[in-house]
Structure formats: structure tokens, C-alpha cells
Amino acid sequence: MSKQFKNPTEDPLWLKLLLGAVALGFIAILLLLPLALVFKEAFADGVTTFINAIKEPDTLSAVKLSLIAAAIAVPLNTVFGIAAAWCIAKYDFRGKTILVTLIDLPFSVSPVVAGLIYVLVFGAQGWFGPWLVEHNIHILFALPGIVLATIFVTFPFVARVLIPLMVDLGRDEEEAAATLGATGLQTFLRVTLPNIKWGLMYGILLCNARALGEFGAVSVVSGHIRGVTNTMPLHVQLLYDNYDYAGAFAVAALLAMLALLTLALKSLLEWRYADELAASHRH
């Protein structure tokens, strides 16, 4: 009686192989091949050409602008994300579902539309346009516009990661801290933050990756002034359009490296964070 029982959810071998082949083929053709090609093209004429292309002043200025925009947008969205998640997880109020939906809005709106909104508001013909011109304040085609567009697009990342985590954690520990005499700030720093730190870092990482890579919304508000308002993704397009393939692929490779670094950190965090989450569920 050594009849092997079949697992009720087990599929035939040919189906497993087919599904595996489809998934792997898809990843290989659509993700890995282009990524490999970016690096191949970037280093086609040797490392020196690559470094020279990066060292070009306009390229360096694009890298700098992207980093500045991310350095402003990511901390602001981190503070906002924590505040939003705190409100949603710790308080009961009317319109909570509306707030959650609004936080998701940037995910569902095309980034180009987001850029156009800022043109309508701050552009020369926009609501605040004349006032801004009068006071010599530059938002569009300048750093503030790029930062605003980046903030809009990367708005949901931190909040989206923290909301389910904090809802799941509940309010018990914060309530216990309050009855033990902790102030709101002490409770946040000593109780809430340690419980959400891995999730928070994960959200910040995703937010940062998107902030550096954003094209659509930034493209509308930047004005594409070479060496002044071009971010890295915009600069890639500009170089490509000018038949500077070596330069375009060099910057693209740099962006791809940032993405790979993010991915590596993300996997590391996922591994750590899953561990922590499992520990917190061991009740």
C-alpha cells in the first residue's frame, strides 16, 4: 500500500513547466535583456568613455538636480507619510476612507496630468501666475516646480507601507505608554518608531527610487533647460535625442545602478522586516 496520494492543488508537470517558462521568458526578454543592453552600450567604448560622459558638466548638473529634488521630496513625504498613517491607524474620524483614497490618488493619476496641474496653478497664465511674476518668484521651469512634481508623484509610498502596518499594530502599546506617564513625543520615539522602523525604511527607499527616476510629471514642469533644470531621466532623453548615444547610455546606466542598489537594499530590508513582522505576530 504505497500508493502516492496526489496533493489536491498540484498541477500536471507540463503546466508547471509552461508557466515557469512563460514567467522566466517574460522577465528575461522584458527586464533582464534591456538592462544588460544598457550596461553593454554604456561600456561599449570602455570605462574611460563612460567616465568622461558622466563627467560632462551638464550631466553632473543633472545628477545634482535629481539628488537635490529627492533630498527635499523624500524627507517631506516621510513626515507626511508618518503623520497620515498615525491619523488613520490611531484615531477614528469621519472621512477616513476618503483620506485613504486621496493618498492613493497620485498612483492613479498619470504623472503628466500631475505636471499639468502645476502648470495650471503656477504657470504664467495660471491662477498664481501673474502674482508670482510680479514678485519675481520662479516655480515652473525651476527647482521648486521640479520638487513639487516629485513630491506629488512620490506622495503615497511611505504612507502606503505604514498604514497597514500601523493599523495591524493597533493602539494598545501607545495607550499603555500614556498610562505609564509618557508624553506624546516619548511615546512616538520609544514605542511607535521602533515598531515601524523597518517598514518606514522600506517606504523611504521606494519613495527615493521613484523620486530619482520620475520622468513624466517633472518633464512637464522642468522646461528642459540643459544644465539647469534637467534631471537625470530628462537628461537621458535629451542626450538620446541629440544622437549622443554614449552619453545617453552612460547616464541611463548610472540610473540603472541606483535602481539595482535600491533593489538590493530593498531585498535586504524585506528579509529583515519579514523577520521582525513574524516576531511581532508571535503572540
Added chain:
Amino acid sequence: MSLVVDSITKKFARFPALNGASFVAPQGAFVSLLGPSGSGKTTLLRILGGLEFADSGSVRFADLNWLDMPARTRNAGFVFQQYALFKHMTVADNIAFGLRVRPRAQRPSKADITKRVTELLALVQLPGLDARYPSQLSGGQRQRVALARALAIDPRMLLLDEPFGALDAKVRKELRADLRRIHDHAGVTTVFVTHDQEEAFAVADLVAVMKDGRIEQFGTPQDVRKNPKTAFVSEFLSA
């Protein structure tokens, strides 16, 4: 210096949780709030702890307008049904939390905190477990840590919300006896919520039987058992 709870009402979005709950207990008493689910006992306890706010009514305790004070300044130790221990802290850090968050002038020295933690662990009969994390403890042990944490702040009042609800019968009995012993030792006014009448009668000096947000009867266990005032009380007790 007694605890005077006077006509507390509280409405949640859909239903009234408390409909004028009142009782008077002497300082140092052990009071049980007993009643079926939905009778408002946990809401009343959370109002005493400052975790929920009454719509009307007042509480006077130790000559203080108790309800005007935020939870933080009431110095009322609270023990939750699901323990609510700080997961990322060791047992010792959990117990020391209430001492460490005090303003510098009132904060005991490091050595005093360590000494206090050791004393409390002995009091709740968990000596030597200070370096463990909550996830490494059994339910009964976790609730003992939660009790030690609440006692660490030298509370004016000790509030327990079905503290033994998640534990098995044997552990419940042990913890109940220990709680009574600790209460008698510290002399702190204690309010204890339970839906288990045997538990309420075994541990408390005074029992408040609750129904629909009101206190149906308030008295000593013997008195309530011998002379149930309403049909509900006699029915609830015979169930």
C-alpha cells in the same frame, strides 16, 4: 480620599455605552466591575484610566477632579487584556518604562531603577526573567510582566481590563490569588473588570454588577449574593 464615580454617561457613534454609572468606593478598596459583554464595564474602566472620555458625569479621587487630568498625569496603572507589552523591549525595559519617561528631576537613578525592576520581578514571581523579550514568555508570564510594569510607577490607582481573559483556568486562579496578595501589600485602590462572577466574588471587596451602561447593584460579594436587588442580578448570578 475615596473614589466617587458620579453619573457617568458615554455614547459611541451608534449606541450608548454608559447611562449614568455611579458608585462610591473607599480608598484602597478592590472593586470588581462585573457584567455581560456590552454592559459598559470596560468603557467605565477606560474612562477611569483616561483612555476614553465621558460625555457627562464626574469622578473624584484623592481630592482630584479625576476626569480633568490627562491619562499621563493620573498615575493610574493599567493592565490590558492582550497584555500590550512593548514587543521590542526586554522584560526589564518594559517594567522600567514608566520610570524612565519621567522628567529628569523625578527620574530615579539607573541603579534605583534596576533595583526596583528586580523587586517587582520578585513580587510577580518571575525572578531572573529580566533579559527576556515578551515573545519568549507564556501568556501568564506576560500578564505578570504587565502587572509589574503597571506597579512600577507606584500607581495611585490600578485598573485591570479582563486581565486573565486570555489565560487558562489554572493560571487564572494562580494569578488571581497573586493579584489579591499584591493589592493587599501595596494598598492601592484597584478596579478590576471581569465577566466571570466567580472571579469577581473571589477577589474583590466590592462588586458592581453592570447592565446596559448602569450599575444594577453595588455592594460586598456576600451582600450581592444574598440579596440580589433586581431580577437581572439574581438571574446573572444564577447563570
